[in-house]
Amino acid sequence: MTPRTLARALGMALDAVLAFRLRTLFVSLAVAFGIAALTLIVTAVDGANRMAYQIVDMFGPDAALIFGGNIKKRAVGERTLTLTAEDARRIRRSLPGVYLVTPMRAKFDVTARYEGRTAAGLAAVGALEDYTKAWNWPLAEGRDFTPEDVERAAKVCLLGDKPARALFGDESPVGRTIFLNNVPLLVVGKLAYRGFSGGGGGREVDDRVILPLPTLTNRFNLDRKFFVGLRVKFSDATRMESQVAALKAMLRELHHLPPEADDDFTVLTADEVLAFLAMLKGGLMVFLGVTAVAALAVGGFVLANLFALSVTERSSEIGLKRALGARSSAVLAQFLFEAVILTLAGGILGLFLGLSLGQLLTRLEILTIQFSWKVFIMALGGSLVVGLVFGLKPARQAASLDPVEALRGGG
Incomplete structure (x- = not known):
């Protein structure tokens, strides 16, 4: 196909998008919801990464936090005030490296x-x-x-x-x-x-x-x-693992804990904080990822079904174009252009929806988002893929119509 043919196909696609406004609305909204979820995933994960580094910077790679009580195995009614001034004095005076x-x-x-x-x-x-x-x-x-x-x-x-x-x-x-x-x-x-x-x-x-x-x-x-x-x-800070092990051993001795007893304290380091945040981030990615894929799939199926109906309704238009000399590749290109225009419009709308929702969740302190240009690229890239994948079958269906049969069907 020549550039001139592609330009004409693009122009006709734009005219069709403007003409079939209800279809344009449904397809764009369906894709927008999926892109909004995808935008939330990327910005929330980037925000979680930024927050993790801020927390670790505040925490310090050379520091450990000791809390009274065993957070991981705490029983109902267990004492949480187990750390004394004597513990602090002994750790300061006797533990090497402190x-x-x-x-x-x-x-x-x-x-x-x-x-x-x-x-x-x-x-x-x-x-x-x-x-x-x-x-x-x-x-x-x-x-x-x-x-x-x-x-x-x-x-x-x-x-x-x-x-x-x-x-x-x-x-x-x-x-x-x-x-x-x-x-x-x-x-x-x-x-x-x-x-x-x-x-x-x-x-x-x-x-x-x-x-x-x-x-x-x-x-x-x-x-x-x-x-x-x-x-x-x-x-x-390079010997944190051995130093924390020595710290735990000293606390168990100071608290007179027998070998079989659980710790009555909890020690946290920057590595454990990062591991915990990575677990939360992984859960967030899975949840929002499934949501985004499902929403994009729904948008794609809406696109495919509406375009399949559109091919049937526009059979006389397609037959007339073919009868006047339009090649099947030009018809294919027009319908693919229509699909991509609709999904890209939905992608831009979804990007703004996702960012707006992210800002709202940040203000409510539910999520922290971080915008980057990869969000823009992934949103438009995802929209383009949906348009090409789900628009290909209806476009091929339109391109394969027999001109004579199409004109008869339209009449």
């Missing part, structure tokens, strides 16, 4: 006030000196806690980004005094914005106020013996 141990203690749903402004539902987190170093969390401004702040239970704090903005807007909070549940605290630093959930119960990590640990336990009357968890950092 250079930092930070107890984890928090009080939730506290309210901060400053000159008539309030920030409610915050987490008050207890910390020792060098909080930002312990949690790989840089300061936007100000300073970190010092050993003296911790030793004398100073009434100072670090503000997360959300309460800082709620109380001070764009102004600097450093040097101001806020009230946290009526406890006056001098703001000495502001934490950099992190921007994702993960602070427990779906809580945003930026929605917190950091206090010296003795200040938190004294002012809020918290248990001084047990901790919810411990964060341990090692000097050599």
Whole structure:
């Protein structure tokens, strides 16, 4: 076929698409739903990858988190407060390779006030000196806690980004005094914005106020013996497997656990966090993948059936074109062009639907999406494949019609 013949076939295909508007609507919508699901898959997986790297960056490749209780084998009514101040001291002093141990203690749903402004539902987190170093969390401004702040239970704090903005807007909070549940605290630093959930119960990590640990336990009357968890950092991140094994062995000895007993604690590292996120991502891909394939298949069958009916209805048109000298290849090309135009239109619509739905789910904190150009390419590529695969049979059916029989059928 010559380029001129192809151009004429394309022009006639565009005219047919505009003429049969109801068919155009049904086919485009059917394909759009499948492409929207495909768009969600790609953007959600990319978003999950970005989130995984952010979490691991915050977690730190050289760190381990120890939680009280066995999360994987927890029985009903089992104690979860199993980590003590003595555990923290022994790990810090006796475990080779450890250079930092930070107890984890928090009080939730506290309210901060400053000159008539309030920030409610915050987490008050207890910390020792060098909080930002312990949690790989840089300061936007100000300073970190010092050993003296911790030793004398100073009434100072670090503000997360959300309460800082709620109380001070764009102004600097450093040097101001806020009230946290009526406890006056001098703001000495502001934490950099992190921007994702993960602070427990779906809580945003930026929605917190950091206090010296003795200040938190004294002012809020918290248990001084047990901790919810411990964060341990090692000097050599390449030996994490052996160091974590030594950490578990020490904790079992400190807790006097017999060989046959399960751990009464849980140790998490960055590798385990990545493995867990990979499992979630795999489940998400399977679920959305099946949905996308099913939706695209439905769109393809709608296309094939409507085009098969269209061939029957347009038999006189096809017969007239053949009688006037049009080759079967030109008829084939016209119907394939029609199918591809319809599916590409559905693909563009589905791309915008998928991205819009992804943005909505991100705002509702159900999914996190990440747009890339491969989404655009895959959406249009998937639409093109659907058009060619499901449009080929009706197009061949139209091209194979006998001109005389077609004209008789149309009459």
